[in-house]
Each structure stands twice: as C-alpha cells, then as structure tokens.
Amino acid sequence: xxxxxxxxxxxxxxxxxxxxxxxxxxxxxxxxxxxxxxxxxxxxxxxxxxxxxxxxxxxxxxxxxxxxxxxxxxxxxxxxxxxxxxxxxxxxxxxxxxxxxxxxxxxxxxxxxxxxxxxxxxxxxxxxxxxxxxxxxxxxxxxxxxxxxxxxxxxxxxxxxxxxxxxxxxxxxxxxxxxxxxxxxxxxxxxxxxxxxxxxxxxxxxxxxxxxxxxxxxxxxxxxxxxxxxxxxxxxxxxxxxxxxxxxxxxxxxxxxxxxxxxxxxxxxxxxxxxxxxxxxxxxxxxxxxxxxxxxxxxxxxxxxxxxxxxxxxxxxxxxxxxxxxxxxxxxxxx
Amino acid sequence: xxxxxxxxxxxxxxxxxxxxxxxxxxxxxxxxxxxxxxxxxxxxxxxxxxxxxxxxxxxxxxxxxxxxxxxxxxxxxxxxxxxxxxxxxxxxxxxxxxxxxxxxxxxxxxxxxxxxxxxxxxxxxxxxxxxxxxxxxxxxxxxxxxxxxxxxxxxxxxxxxxxxxxxxxxxxxxxxxxxxxxxxxxxxxxxxxxxxxxxxxxxxxxxxxxxxxxxxxxxxxxxxxxxxxxxxxxxxxxxxxxxxxxxxxxxxxxxxxxxxxxxxxxxxxxxxxxxxxxxxxxxxxxxxxxxxxxxxxxxxxxxxxxxxxxxxxxxxxxxxxxxxxxxxxxxxxxx
DNA sequence: CCACAATATGTTTGCGCAAACATTCGTCAA
DNA sequence: TTGACGAATGTTTGCGCAAACATATTGTGG
Numbered sequence: 001x002x003x004x005x006x007x008x009x010x011x012x013x014x015x016x017x018x019x020x021x022x023x024x025x026x027x028x029x030x031x032x033x034x035x036x037x038x039x040x041x042x043x044x045x046x047x048x049x050x051x052x053x054x055x056x057x058x059x060x061x062x063x064x065x066x067x068x069x070x071x072x073x074x075x076x077x078x079x080x081x082x083x084x085x086x087x088x089x090x091x092x093x094x095x096x097x098x099x100x101x102x103x104x105x106x107x108x109x110x111x112x113x114x115x116x117x118x119x120x121x122x123x124x125x126x127x128x129x130x131x132x133x134x135x136x137x138x139x140x141x142x143x144x145x146x147x148x149x150x151x152x153x154x155x156x157x158x159x160x161x162x163x164x165x166x167x168x169x170x171x172x173x174x175x176x177x178x179x180x181x182x183x184x185x186x187x188x189x190x191x192x193x194x195x196x197x198x199x200x201x202x203x204x205x206x207x208x209x210x211x212x213x214x215x216x217x218x219x220x221x222x223x224x225x226x227x228x229x230x231x232x233x234x235x236x237x238x239x240x241x242x243x244x245x246x247x248x249x250x251x252x253x254x255x256x257x258x259x260x261x262x263x264x265x266x267x268x269x270x271x272x273x274x275x276x277x278x279x280x281x282x283x284x285x286x287x288x289x290x291x292x293x294x295x296x297x298x299x300x301x302x303x304x305x306x307x308x309x310x311x312x313x314x315x316x317x318x319x320x321x322x323x324x325x326x327x328x329x330x331x332x333x334x335x
Numbered sequence: 336x337x338x339x340x341x342x343x344x345x346x347x348x349x350x351x352x353x354x355x356x357x358x359x360x361x362x363x364x365x366x367x368x369x370x371x372x373x374x375x376x377x378x379x380x381x382x383x384x385x386x387x388x389x390x391x392x393x394x395x396x397x398x399x400x401x402x403x404x405x406x407x408x409x410x411x412x413x414x415x416x417x418x419x420x421x422x423x424x425x426x427x428x429x430x431x432x433x434x435x436x437x438x439x440x441x442x443x444x445x446x447x448x449x450x451x452x453x454x455x456x457x458x459x460x461x462x463x464x465x466x467x468x469x470x471x472x473x474x475x476x477x478x479x480x481x482x483x484x485x486x487x488x489x490x491x492x493x494x495x496x497x498x499x500x501x502x503x504x505x506x507x508x509x510x511x512x513x514x515x516x517x518x519x520x521x522x523x524x525x526x527x528x529x530x531x532x533x534x535x536x537x538x539x540x541x542x543x544x545x546x547x548x549x550x551x552x553x554x555x556x557x558x559x560x561x562x563x564x565x566x567x568x569x570x571x572x573x574x575x576x577x578x579x580x581x582x583x584x585x586x587x588x589x590x591x592x593x594x595x596x597x598x599x600x601x602x603x604x605x606x607x608x609x610x611x612x613x614x615x616x617x618x619x620x621x622x623x624x625x626x627x628x629x630x631x632x633x634x635x636x637x638x639x640x641x642x643x644x645x646x647x648x649x650x651x652x653x654x655x656x657x658x659x660x661x662x663x664x665x666x667x668x669x670x
Numbered sequence: 671c672c673a674c675a676a677t678a679t680g681t682t683t684g685c686g687c688a689a690a691c692a693t694t695c696g697t698c699a700a
Numbered sequence: 701t702t703g704a705c706g707a708a709t710g711t712t713t714g715c716g717c718a719a720a721c722a723t724a725t726t727g728t729g730g
Contacts, residue, residue, distance in 0.1 A: 007453075007478050009686055020710050025688060033708050050477040055454040056394045057686030060715050065391060076416035084410060088437070097451065100435045102423070116432065118342075119390040142385035143342055228622035258622045264599070265624045287563035287593045289600045344716055355680050360718060368678050392716030395685050 008049040016045035028053055059121060068124035068310050069117030070098045073105040073195070074225070078282055079252075079299055080128075083150060086300035087126065090307015096124065096314060103128075105194035111136045118143055124310035130155035131196055146313040148306040152197050153324045160321035162305040166279075169295045169327040170201035173249065173277055174208035176293070180335055182247040182275055185209045187219035188234045188259060189251030190226050198226075198251040201279060205249050217243045226251060231258020232265075239266075239274070247275035247335065253282045256292050260334065264289065276334040279327070291332035298325045343384040351380035363388055394456060403459035403645050404452030405433045408440040408530070409560070413617055414587075414634055415463075418485060421635035422461065425642015431459065431649060438463075440529035446471045453478055459645035465490035466531055481648040483641040487532050488659045495656035497640040501614075504630045504662040505536035508584065508612055509543035511628070515670055517582040517610055520544045522554035523569045523594060524586030525561050533561075533586040536614055540584050552578045561586060566593020567600075574601075574609070582610035582670065588617045591627050595669065599624065611669040614662070626667035633660040 010021040010028075017024065019038055026032040027042040034042075045051075059065035070087065072080040087098060099122065101113035111133045117125055118139060124146045130153075132140075140147055140158055148160040154167050177185070187206070192199045206216050220238035224230055231254060238248065239262070250256035256278030263270050270276060270290055281296025305323055312319035345356040345363075352359065354373055361367040362377040369377075380386075394400035405422065407415045422433060434457065436448035446468045452460055453474060459481045465488075467475075475482055475493055483495040489502050512520070522541070527534045541551050555573035559565055566589060573583065574597070585591035591613030598605050605611060605625055616631025640658055647654035 010688095011686080021686085022688075022711080023709060025686095026709085029688080031688090033706090035708060038708080050474060052450060052453045052474070052478070054395075054456060054686055056391055056400060056456050057715090058688070059391045060389075060395050060685090060717090061687040061689075063715065074416075075410050075419060076413050078411050081409075081411035084437075102419075115387060118387045121389060121391050139385060139387070143387070228619040232622045254619075261622050261624055284563040284589075287567045287596050289596055346716080356716085357681080357718075358679060360716095361679090364718080366718090368676085370678060373678080389716055392685090393718070395687090395715090396717040396719075398685065398719095 008051045009054065010051075012049055013042060013045045013051050016049065017041040063121075064123050065121045066096050066314075067099050067120060067122045068096050068126065069101065069113070069120070069122040070126040071101045071103055071110055071113050071117070071128065073103050073128050075100070075102055076225075078284075079280060079297070082299040083303040083306075086303025086305075087307040088303075089300075090304040090309075091311055092307075094307075094311035094314060096311060098126075105191065107131065107133045107136070111139075114139055118145065123314050124148070126150060126306050126310070127158075128152075129196055130157055130161070132158075146310055148309050148321075150302050150306050152200070153322075154200055157322065160306075160309050160319075162302050162309070162323045162325070164297060164302075164325045164327050166197045166200045167204035169279060169297070169329075170204035170249070171208045172327070172329050173279070173293075173295060174205045174212065174214075176329055176331065177247050177249075177275065177277060177335060178209065178212040178214055180275070182335070183214045184217050184243075184246045185214055186217055186238050186245030186248045187250075188221070188231060188238055188248055188255055189219070190222050190224050190230055190234065190255065192221055192251070193223055195226075195251070202249075202251065217245045226254050228254050228258040228261065231255030232262045233258070235259035235262040236266075239268075245274070247271075247277065250276065250278040253278050253280040253285055253292065253294055256294070256334075257285065257288060260288060260290060260292060270334050281328070281330055285332075290334050291330075293330065293332040293335040295327035295329050297327050301325060342389075343386045344389065345386075347384055348377060348380045348386050351384065352376040398456075399458050400456045401431050401649075402434050402455060402457045403431050403461065404436065404448070404455070404457040405461040406436045406438055406445055406448045406452070406463065408438050408463050410435070410437055411560075413619075414615060414632070417634040418638040418641075421638025421640075422642040423638075424635075425639040425644075426646055427642075429642075429646035429649060431646060433461075440526065442466065442468045442471070446474075449474055453480060458649050459483070461485060461641050461645070462493075463487075464531055465492055465496070467493075481645055483644050483656075485637050485641050487535070488657075489535055492657065495641075495644050495654075497637050497644070497658045497660070499632060499637075499660045499662050501532045501535040502539035504614060504632070504664075505539035505584070506543045507662070507664050508614070508628075508630060509540045509547065509549075511664055511666065512582050512584075512610065512612060512670060513544065513547040513549055515610070517670070518549045519552050519578075519581045520549055521552055521573050521580030521583045522556070522585075523566060523573055523583055523590055524554070524556050525559050525565055525569065525590065527556055527586070528558060530561075530586070537584075537586065552580050561589050563589050563593040563596065566590030567597045568593070570594035570597040571601075574603075580609070582606075582612065585611065585613040588613050588615040588620055588627065588629055591629070591669075592620065592623060595623060595625060595627060605669050616663070616665055620667075625669050626665075628665065628667040628670040630662035630664050632662050636660060 103110040220234040438445040555569040
C-alpha cells in the first residue's frame with residue numbers, strides 16, 4: 001500500500017510486475033542478472049506507477065550517498081559559477097551529484113555547512129580556500145570523506161588542493177607594471193577582511209612594488225561585496241585624495257571595470273592619466289571600450305580537476321591530489 | 336562499534352553517555368524531555384566522538400527530507416543568484432535546506448533534475464518558469480511534493496507561482512519608448528529559443544510597438560548565452576544593417592550594457608543617435624557612464640515568497656500561492 | 671499521603687533499499 | 701545421464717534514526 005511518503009516503492013512495483021522487491025531493485029540499478037522478460041515487466045510496472053527510487057533509502061542501505069558537497073563563498077560571482085561548471089563536467093561520468101552551499105565568505109557559516117554536508121553523508125566535499133575554523137578541520141579529520149580545496153594554493157591543504165598562487169599572480173602583475181615604468185601605485189578593493197585571496201593579492205602586490213623601487217601612495221577599500229558600482233565609487237574616492245597614483249591595482253575585474261567607468265565618465269585618459277590592472281580575466285572585460293590588463297585565472301580547469309579527483313576517490317582509486325595552475329597575465333590597453 | 340560508514344552513530348554516543356539511543360536522538364533534536372544532567376552527558380559524549388547525525392537515516396525514518404530542490408536555468412546570471420538569496424532568507428527559519436540543480440535552460444535536463452530531486456525525497460521544489468515537459472508535469476502530479484514556479488506568471492502554473500508578467504514589462508517599455516517619440520525599433524537578444532521569458536518579452540515588445548504605430552526594423556539574435564560581450568557584438572551587427580533603428584530593446588541588462596559599450600567605442604551618441612532599453616535593473620547598471628532605461632524585476636522578493644511558501648507548506652499550513660509582482664520601469668539616460 | 675499530571679527515560683518497530691546469502695532452473699560437458 | 705556451473709530469482713537482514721508506545725520518576729494539589 002502506497003504510503004503518503006512520496007510515492008510507490010519497490011514493493012508496489014514488485015507486486016504489479018509479479019516479482020520480488022529485490023528483482024525490482026536489480027532491474028532499476030542495472031546490477032545483477034535479470035531476464036529480458038522480467039526487465040520489461042518491471043519497467044512497465046515502474047512506468048505505470050510513476051515509480052521513482054528513494055535514494056534516501058538507497059543511500060542508507062548502501063552506506064553512502066552519491067553526493068558531493070560544494071561550499072562556495074558566493075554564487076553571484078561568475079568566478080564561482082565557472083568553477084561549478086568545471087566541477088559538473090568533472091563529475092558528469094561518475095553519477096555523483098553536487099549539492100551547493102553558500103558561505104558568504106564566512107568561516108563560521110562554512111563550518112555549519114560542512115557539518116550539514118557531512119550529515120548528508122556526502123562522499124566528497126569541495127571547499128574554497130585553505131582557511132577554515134579549527135572545528136571544521138577537526139570534523140573533516142574524523143570523517144573519511146574526500147576533501148578538495150580549490151582556488152588557492154598559498155597555505156596548508158587538508159588533503160587535495162587545486163588552484164593557483166594568488167601571491168604569485170599579484171607579484172607578476174606588480175612586476176609587469178614596474179617594467180612598464182609605473183612607480184606610484186594605488187589599490188582599490190573591497191571585502192578584504194573576508195575574501196582572503198584578494199587580501200593575499202593585495203599584500204603581495206604592495207610588497208613587490210615597494211621592493212621594486214615603486215611607491216604605494218594610497219588605497220580605497222571597504223567591506224561591501226565587490227561590484228562594478230563599488231569599483232567606480234572607490235576609484236572616485238582614491239582619485240580624490242591628495243596624492244594620485246599612476247596605476248591602480250584592483251581586487252578583481254568587476255572593481256576594475258567600475259574604475260574604468262569612473263575614468264570614462266570623468267574624462268581621465270587611460271592609461272596616460274591613470275593605468276588600471278586587475279585579476280580574473282572574465283569574459284565581460286572584452287566588451288569594455290578598453291581591454292583591461294588582468295591575470296586570467298583557470299577557473300573552469302580548477303573545477304574540472306576537483307571533479308575528477310572526487311570521482312576517482314569515490315571509486316576508491318587514488319588520484320593526483322595537488323595541482324598548482326598559473327594565472328596568465330593579459331597585457332591590455334589600460335597599462 | 337563504529338563502522339566504516341562515516342562516523343559514530345547514536346549507538347556509540349549512547350553507550351559512552353550511558354543512556355539509550357532514543358535519549359541521544361532526543362537530546363540531539365531538542366525534541367521531547369531530557370534532564371540537564373543527561374543533556375550535558377550526551378553532548379559531551381557527542382563532542383568527544385565527533386558525532387554528526389546521519390540525516391539520511393533521519394530522513395528515511397521521518398519519511399521526508401528537510402530539503403528543497405531548486406532548479407535554475409543558470410547560476411552565472413546574477414538574477415538567479417538574487418532569487419536564490421531571497422529563497423535562502425525565506426527558508427532560513429524553517430530548517431529546510433536548498434539543494435541546487437542547473438538546467439541550462441533545457442527542459443529535458445530539468446526533467447532529469449526533477450526526477451533526481453524527487454528521488455531525494457525533497458519536501459519542496461522550486462522551478463523556473465511555467466514550461467516543463469509532459470513527463471515533468473506527470474511526475475509532479477503523482478508526487479505530493481510542494482512546487483513553486485518562479486519568475487514568470489504568463490501561463491498555467493502547476494500549483495504555486497511567484498513572478499511577474501514579462502509580457503507586461505515589455506509592453507510597458509514599448510509604450511514608454513513610443514511616448515518618448517521613438518518610432519523605428521530594433522531588438523538585440525540571444526538564447527531566445529531556450530530563455531522563454533526573454534522570448535515573451537520580445538514578442539510583446541514587437542506587438543506593442545507595431546500596434547502603437549511604430550515600426551520594427553530589424554533584430555540581431557543568436558543562440559549563445561547572454562553576455563555583455565555578446566550584446567556588443569550583436570549591436571554592431573544590427574547597426575551595420577541597411578535600416579538602422581532609433582531605439583533598441585535588449586533581451587536583458589547584460590546585452591544592453593554591451594550595446595552601450597558598442598556605442599561608446601564607436602562614437603554614437605546615446606540617446607540621440609540611438610536609444611537603448613532593457614530588462615532586469617541589475618545593480619551594475621549604476622556603474623555605467625549612462626543610466627540605461629530598464630525594468631527592475633523583483634528578484635529577491637520572488638525568492639523570498641517562494642521560500643515562505645515552501646516553509647509554510649512544509650509545516651502543513653496553507654499559504655498564499657499566487658503572487659504577481661510587477662517590474663518597475665526605470666527611465667534612464669539612454670532613452 | 672494519595673492520585674494524577676508532568677517529566678524523564680527505555681523498548682520496539684519500520685522507513686525503502688541493497689548486500690549477502692539462499693534457491694531454482696536450464697544448459698552443456700563428461 | 702549426471703552433476704556442475706552460471707543465470708535468474710527469492711529471502712533475510714540491517715543501515716541509523718525517530719515515531720509510537722511503554723515505563724519509571726518526580727512533583728503538586730486536594
């Protein structure tokens with residue numbers, strides 16, 4: 001008798017097809033033997049009843065769910081959407097299904113989400129960055145779930161790690177701008193307290209320009225989430241200061257695009273009056289009137305590697321668990 | 336004995352705390368009575384063992400999972416990120432956890448995802464738009480899961496529906512442009528085959544301008560996903576045609592921003608040479624050198640309403656199940 | 671000081687499935 | 701003809717939890 005639990009079960013299908021529940025289970029999963037006759041009868045019965053297997057029960061019986069938990073700081077950012085896309089591709093063959101959580105760049109929230117994911121018995125977990133609360137690390141240590149940390153490699157990974165050195169990307173950019181002859185630098189960014197990768201880039205950038213004989217003359221930052229509008233406002237603020245920089249490094253492309261809009265709207269010549277550089281290399285930059293100098297992060301590739309890793313680990317196989325990719329510096333028209 | 340199943344169970348905690356499994360269950364869920372002494376002992380034991388409740392088992396025993404499935408066409412689009420944000424807020428109190436799937440604007444994929452979500456026994460489902468395959472509708476009809484369709488209201492909802500009339504938004508915009516004196520119109524869009532809302536806007540726009548004495552002189556469309564870059568390229572294509580429009584309606588803000596970039600880069604005066612209008616009212620428009628005329632869609636509100644609805648339904652309560660919100664026309668500097 | 675409620679705990683049961691272990695049947699080589 | 705093996709199916713069991721149903725153990729008013 002079909003309970004109010006969400007639909008027919010193997011019991012109902014079995015009765016209708018005149019076979020045992022186990023046979024239904026076998027036909028549905030395609031594992032084990034079944035005669036063509038029985039397969040046909042079971043499938044017909046299942047179709048007639050609108051049977052959908054209960055994976056909750058399947059996961060409980062099989063002791064693990066074909067789920068991977070993915071915890072991202074934000075979804076409004078295309079960067080993470082692209083990581084996700086790569087992950088989906090990397091996972092596609094494996095039957096693993098990604099389940100998302102959004103931490104809002106908050107380690108406490110991340111901890112909550114990790115606990116949640118573990119409680120769903122996920123067979124793999126994707127985390128952003130290498131910084132987590134002690135409790136998060138403890139939980140992960142005591143569970144055997146495979147963990148892949150993505151985006152960043154500057155730190156101590158828990159286990160597998162796929163990303164790039166943000167410090168290096170910023171250092172390269174600083175070097176590039178120094179080589180171009182710029183000496184007086186500014187920085188525009190936001191969400192630095194929470195977006196640790198952006199913080200690492202800022203730090204490396206400042207250190208490199210100073211070490212290279214440049215001068216760091218000022219910055220405009222705040223804690224709001226990054227956006228084009230914010231980039232425009234903060235660039236305005238920075239340029240209003242007594243000492244104007246010759247070149248500005250932005251926390252990311254959105255902010256830099258806002259900076260460019262500020263320049264366009266205020267008649268500043270780029271790069272003669274002010275040079276602009278940023279990080280990510282998102283596609284929308286190509287739509288702007290000037291190509292912004294930036295570093296392209298291998299976002300899709302990162303997701304793909306993480307997906308492959310978790311798929312292999314799920315099959316009990318070992319897999320390449322540390323890959324440092326590099327960001328490609330794109331010299332545009334704004335520097 | 337802790338099996339290799341992913342950690343300690345209530346059994347282990349119970350033994351360590353010297354109580355029954357049921358008492359552990361009660362302490363963990365906070366339901367039912369428990370003395371302070373026992374609560375403390377159980378929590379200590381749970382902490383010591385790193386116990387994380389197995390919600391798979393809980394869901395099976397309780398006959399339903401505290402999950403809501405959310406199927407969106409894309410995550411790279413801020414629109415959906417904002418809907419998601421509202422949904423999270425609407426769901427926050429309820430203990431329901433959203434699980435996402437991305438359909439890529441493909442109804443077949445949506446069908447697969449719905450099946451998947453149902454197999455996880457979700458207690459609610461959020462779908463985008465009102466168009467689904469027959470099989471999807473059949474599945475939903477035979478399961479008792481609450482369903483909320485969001486974004487669009489132009490059609491026959493399965494059950495609950497929270498969104499806006501895209502036809503009306505486009506009609507309003509057409510009227511607005513007619514009132515402003517424009518008579519020769521063009522359209523730039525993409526992904527129309529799949530993004531049915533965009534298609535509805537286009538159709539209503541064309542009909543309204545023609546009915547209002549205007550002329551529809553041409554359009555540039557293709558099947559790629561929408562992006563600023565694409566908007567720029569397609570605007571170029573449209574403007575290269577023999578008969579140039581006085582005003583262009585874009586499928587959305589990204590495309591329109593691309594159009595604006597085209598104009599800036601090619602020295603076209605906006606709105607004198609060409610007027611631009613679009614749909615969504617995303618924040619990034621405020622960063623652009625000119626405010627683009629657009630309609631603001633109540634994205635967060637839509638998510639919030641859907642979240643509240645599903646939370647109430649999950650508690651067995653009835654809830655407001657149809658809300659048509661309206662898009663606010665924002666008259667910018669590009670028309 | 672008892673009756674009865676409120677509180678505090680324990681025991682049994684079953685959710686739906688699949689692993690593990692039977693059992694039946696047919697086929698083919700010896 | 702037999703028996704041995706694989707193919708095809710059935711039966712039993714338990715995953716971890718929580719609902720349902722006991723059974724103590726307190727406290728409180730009459």
